[in-house]
Amino acid sequence: MRYDSLTEALGETPLVGLPRLSPRWAGDPPVRLWAKLEDHNPTGSIKDRAALSMVRAAEADGRLTPGCTILEPTSGNTGISLAMVAKVRGYGLVCVMPENTSVERRQLLEMFGARIIFSPAAGGSNQAVVVAKQLAAENPDWVMLYQYGNPANAQAHYEGTGPEILRDLPTITHFVAGLGTTGTLMGAGRYLREKAADVQVVAAEPRYGELVYGLRNIDEGFVPELYDDDILTSRFSVTSYDALRRTRDLIEHEGIFAGISSGAILHAALSIADRVAAAGERADIAFIVADGGWKYLSTGAYDGSLQHAAEKLEGQLWA
């Protein structure tokens, strides 16, 4: 395939069957797992879709003009995607990122020319959002795209991820994705529910160490403005240990080198698959591989015992 620029080469990612990890790949009735390999996007993550969509929307409504500086709170992947889009289209970028993120994310952002402002580890992305909102107020000429509340984030998945999956898997019964900004689940989930009436939409959210939940009180909690729980049919909280275990299963049994959040998503997908298999029903379960494992090598996710790797991840934001 030939494209005029890198941003044109986004999306149309492969949907790959998992014959070894599926409970009944060729059985009757089949219970099959399908991985949507979003690491095939230009910067290696699903966030390229949201980043380009949000920038295009801001250009269309006149908020973003040549030479502008974009501001965004991000735990990493959205920042890296925005940095690429900003580079291609001529914008500056300031990312507010929690300090407890992998060193590769910082290195990649700096390589793309983004400026990073760190927010405190305690409170995780909540604090990044708080700091970014303060910076937006202090710098009115900066344009905050705000992935947590920007409809163009979910729209990227309503127009891209969702239709691609249904086209490639018309027999889909379940869609499983990670819950962060909620953009993937809200956009692709809404599309699939509209077009495939009985499809179930399943969320996998990371369960971090205590540091990340270190709010001063419950009212500092955060639910993204995009989130609508009517789109979901179930939601799983996945520990670092289970996420790591499934990340390693993906490599060992299917040869897929994925990031840690993809392991969490597979864990939720397998919970559903096992239930369906036990009930003697059929299922075609599509789940998202959000990124590859490259950015997490320094975390020790792929070395030594699972218990040890999970302990090293304690307090880190891995999704």
Place this chain on the structure above:
Amino acid sequence: MAIEVKIPTILRSYTDGAKSVAGKGDTLAELFDNLDASHPGLKGRLITDDGGLHRFVNVYVNDEDVRFTGSLDTGLKDGDSVTILPAVAGG
């Protein structure tokens, strides 16, 4: 019937600092009533005046969010694990 309940840092003032406590009940609502008897005030931080779960509180039974399994009517059985967490941002 014993159910392990994991308590987040911000609510441990109600459990004398304990990270997890044991409770009982056939439903989540019964469990919260039971917990409130031994840890007064805890229930009030989880449930709003209109009787629903607090918007910024997530409760999981065996890692599954109870908002999709019947909310406070979610059934419990011996050996279940209940995790309470504040809602935080991802992405």
